[in-house]
Amino acid sequence: LYRIPEKGCRYRVKIKLLLAKAKARNGYRKSNIERVEESEAERAGSAWLKGDLHVHSVHSDGDASVGEIARRARQLGLDFVAMTDHNTVSQLRDFGHTAGVLLIPGEEVTTYYGHMNVLGVKEWVDFRVTSERQAKMLIKYVKDRGYLPVINHPKRLGPEWKLGNVELAGYVEVWQGVWEFNNYVSLKLVDDLLLRGSWVGIVGGSDAHKVRREEEAGIFRLGHPTTWVNVEERSVRGVLEGIRKGRVIVTENPNGPFLMLKAPKPGNLKVFVEAQGAEGLVLRLVSQGELVKKDVIDSRRFFKVYRLRLPRDGGYIRAELVDPEGLVDELHHPDVIVKALTSPLRITGSCK
Ligand SMILES: [Zn+2]
Ligand SMILES: [Zn+2]
Incomplete structure (x- = not known):
């Protein structure tokens, strides 16, 4: 489709013209x-x-x-x-x-x-x-x-x-x-x-x-x-x-597992985590390239508030669920099996 082998390749182009009203300029309607x-x-x-x-x-x-x-x-x-x-x-x-x-x-x-x-x-x-x-x-x-x-x-x-x-x-x-x-x-x-x-x-x-x-x-x-x-x-x-x-x-x-991360106020140290269908998996909160919190999901419908020490001058936090059988303390390791990931949330302003 976009690569041609060094030797080149043989091809044949077949063009069939139909009598029809022009419906498109870009090849589709x-x-x-x-x-x-x-x-x-x-x-x-x-x-x-x-x-x-x-x-x-x-x-x-x-x-x-x-x-x-x-x-x-x-x-x-x-x-x-x-x-x-x-x-x-x-x-x-x-x-x-x-x-x-x-x-x-x-x-x-x-x-x-x-x-x-x-x-x-x-x-x-x-x-x-x-x-x-x-x-x-x-x-x-x-x-x-x-x-x-x-x-x-x-x-x-x-x-x-x-x-x-x-x-x-x-x-x-x-x-x-x-x-x-x-x-x-x-x-x-x-x-x-x-x-x-x-x-x-x-x-x-x-x-x-x-x-x-x-x-x-x-x-x-x-x-x-x-x-x-x-x-x-x-x-x-x-x-x-x-x-x-x-x-x-x-x-x-x-089917999931579903995971949600919320920080109600930017700069707040509190984050809310909600997980569904994730029992037994390990929850990890990652901020500034580091693992800042680890917990085990202990119920089918999990909801918990975490108070964290986050960077004063802004940054990000994200949540992920990983397989407890893998390496649960390492970030960016081939043996950590991720099951769910949230988007990063921006931490802005100064944290008290
Ligand atoms: Zn593709
Ligand atoms: Zn691709």
């Missing part, structure tokens, strides 16, 4: 996308929607149609799916087949030096980027249009992201496929950026390519992980806004 977006826009009154933000269809190297993916997502209980085919937006033509699932237009901008999802696209985005300078221009271009760039799987075998500008993009796919697939590297990148004072949001994505033949999906199964977004409105705009506001949780699968 714009009105179709807008119609879907509008019909799905329902006021949800601040609800948690769950979905998968990274999926491939037959429009690139996936094995299922948009309709099949939407139906499977419905079965899994997902509310939304971002269709992020490699370097194309032709899948947007099929957005009529939603099966009640909110489809988010996307493109995985796939370069020799890393991959970036662009969510909310309304047109094809050029992937021919070869330098940090060009990546900067591209990220600015997509942000100017109101699209949301996410640096995908910035870790070993992701493949890695070598085009810099992560802070400029502002969002990182911190969890791709099963947690054990080197995701601790992406989480370390996020913690390092936050520690330096840059603000980045997190999302997850399965990167599923096999949805029709799910038994062959291996570590990239639809809905694994699941990204939960708190939205004001059940629409593409609502989901993107929720991500922009950092109202995001990433969990192992569509």
Whole structure:
């Protein structure tokens, strides 16, 4: 799709011209996308929607149609799916087949030096980027249009992201496929950026390519992980806004475990943690790249207030649930198995 072997390759292009009224300038019917977006826009009154933000269809190297993916997502209980085919937006033509699932237009901008999802696209985005300078221009271009760039799987075998500008993009796919697939590297990148004072949001994505033949999906199964977004409105705009506001949780699968972190007042030392379906897991609170609190979830519906000593001059705090069988005292270690992650919360002002 974007790599040509050194020897080159033989190919044949078959073009079939049909006599039809020109419906689109960009290769798909714009009105179709807008119609879907509008019909799905329902006021949800601040609800948690769950979905998968990274999926491939037959429009690139996936094995299922948009309709099949939407139906499977419905079965899994997902509310939304971002269709992020490699370097194309032709899948947007099929957005009529939603099966009640909110489809988010996307493109995985796939370069020799890393991959970036662009969510909310309304047109094809050029992937021919070869330098940090060009990546900067591209990220600015997509942000100017109101699209949301996410640096995908910035870790070993992701493949890695070598085009810099992560802070400029502002969002990182911190969890791709099963947690054990080197995701601790992406989480370390996020913690390092936050520690330096840059603000980045997190999302997850399965990167599923096999949805029709799910038994062959291996570590990239639809809905694994699941990204939960708190939205004001059940629409593409609502989901993107929720991500922009950092109202995001990433969990192992569509059933959770659910985890919520709240700091009622910025600068307050009190944080509230709520967890559901997480009994026996270890809760960890991370601030300024360090583990500041560890606790065991002892009930199905867990709610607790923690008083912490947080940095006086601002910073961040985030929560995660980890498997008690792994190393529970180490951060960013391959043997720590994360089950759920919250977005970082900003600590501002001076703490008393
Ligand atoms: Zn990728
Ligand atoms: Zn992908």
